[in-house]
Amino acid sequence: AQSVTQLGSHVSVSEGALVLLRCNYSSSVPPYLFWYVQYPNQGLQLLLKYTTGATLVKGINGFEAEFKKSETSFHLTKPSAHMSDAAEYFCAVSPPPGYIFGTGTRLKVLA
C-alpha cells in the first residue's frame, strides 16, 4: 500500500530564507510523486511532478524537489522565500488512479 508522510504540519521561515518542506513516501511500485499548493478557498495547484528520468525536478515559482529512492523522500525546496509563498503544501504519490496525499504543511513567511 502507498502512503505519504509530511513532517511538520506548520513551518515558518523568514522572507528570503530557504524553504524546506519534507515528504516521505511508501510505495510497493515505482512511484509518481507530486507537490501541490493550496491557497485559501482555492483548489490545488500543481507545483511539480516526478515521473521518470532526472531525479531533480524543477517546478513553478522557483520550487524544486529531489527524488531520493534510497531515502524514499521527495522534499520540496526553494532558495529564497517570498511572502506570496505562504500557503498549504501537499505531497502526493501515485500509482493510480487516485493520488494519495499527505496531511499537508502550512508555510508561514515572516517579514
Add this chain to the structure above:
Amino acid sequence: GAGVSQSPRYKVAKRGQDVALRCDPISGHVSLFWYQQALGQGPEFLTYFQNEAQLDKSGLPSDRFFAERPEGSVSTLKIQRTQQEDSAVYLCASSLGGSGQGTGQFFGPGTRLTVL
C-alpha cells in the same frame, strides 16, 4: 473558463437532506476524479471516471455516496441522507488521459459542504 469549475462553492444542508455537487472538467479531459478533504487533512480519493465509465469507486465511504458522468464530461456527486460527518470540501480534478500520472491532475476550487 479554462480550468475545472465546481458548483455550488458552498452548500449548507440539514442532516438527512440529499445534496448534489457538480463538476465541469477541463474540456477534452478524459479522466475525472472526486476527492473529499476534511478540515486539516489532505484530500482523500473517492472515485474515478474515464469518459462515462466509473472505473474505481473504492473510496466512496458509504452507499449514500453516488457519482455519475453520463456523457463523459460533467460529473455529479450525490450524497443521500447527509450526516454531520459528511461535512468537508469536495474536490474535483481532471486529467487529459489515464490517471494523470504524466501530466498531473488539475483541481477545481471545491465545494464546501456543511451539514447541520
